[in-house]
Amino acid sequence: MHAQGQPRGPGKLIRPMPATDDEIREKYLERAIRELNLLARDIQSCNHCPRGSLMPVLGSGHPQADIMMLKYTPQPSEVEEGVAFYGRAGSALMKSLRRLQIDPLAVYGTLFVKCPVADGSLADPACTARVAEEIAIVAPKMIVTMGDDALFALDDLDVPLGQPLAPRIGEIQQLTPQISVLHVPNIDRALDEERAKRSFWAAFRLLGDWYADLPPY
Numbered sequence: 001m002h003a004q005g006q007p008r009g010p011g012k013l014i015r016p017m018p019a020t021d022d023e024i025r026e027k028y029l030e031r032a033i034r035e036l037n038l039l040a041r042d043i044q045s046c047n048h049c050p051r052g053s054l055m056p057v058l059g060s061g062h063p064q065a066d067i068m069m070l071k072y073t074p075q076p077s078e079v080e081e082g083v084a085f086y087g088r089a090g091s092a093l094m095k096s097l098r099r100l101q102i103d104p105l106a107v108y109g110t111l112f113v114k115c116p117v118a119d120g121s122l123a124d125p126a127c128t129a130r131v132a133e134e135i136a137i138v139a140p141k142m143i144v145t146m147g148d149d150a151l152f153a154l155d156d157l158d159v160p161l162g163q164p165l166a167p168r169i170g171e172i173q174q175l176t177p178q179i180s181v182l183h184v185p186n187i188d189r190a191l192d193e194e195r196a197k198r199s200f201w202a203a204f205r206l207l208g209d210w211y212a213d214l215p216p217y
Contacts, residue, residue, distance in 0.1 A: 100208030
């Protein structure tokens with residue numbers, strides 16, 4: 001109580017409410033979207049690779065995916081649309097993910113060679129190294145390398161705390177303390193031959209066991 005005419009003391013400070021988990025996740029998602037958009041613009045304006053008037057093939061999927069699918073070079077359908085894993089490989093992957101009960105929103109796909117060059121060896125090393133930026137932005141828990149060329153390129157990246165990788169099909173290895181790697185055959189070469197399909201599936205199905213054991217947070 002205050003006597004009449006007596007000046008009041010300073011009012012109680014109103015402190016801002018702490019951010020909820022959902023609000024924090026939303027902020028991280030917004031930042032990831034912004035950083036991927038900036039990376040896409042940088043790639044589109046890059047002229048290091050001899051791609052002529054064709055546009056580069058950009059990554060697709062959730063900006064904060066638990067799983068990153070990683071190939072080395074694009075197929076004609078991907079070049080035509082400018083989107084990684086567009087076409088037959090993407091359709092096959094979606095069927096495989098559904099069969100393994102993996103949420104497609106938990107997946108992001110990208111390529112090392114983003115420019116539609118005639119030979120992947122023509123890609124500028126500085127361009128293929130941009131995958132390291134995508135890994136840093138998306139921060140996946142698992143990277144699925146499709147084909148030895150993708151695995152060797154990942155092994156050559158300067159990923160902080162990165163450990164050497166071996167081309168062992170169907171085996172989960174540790175790239176960093178936070179990121180695992182599952183190596184599988186190149187899906188583009190496993191679409192038209194039954195034995196190759198079975199080899200791909202035998203390795204890829206391990207992803208379902210890993211995803212099922214992923215903590216729900």
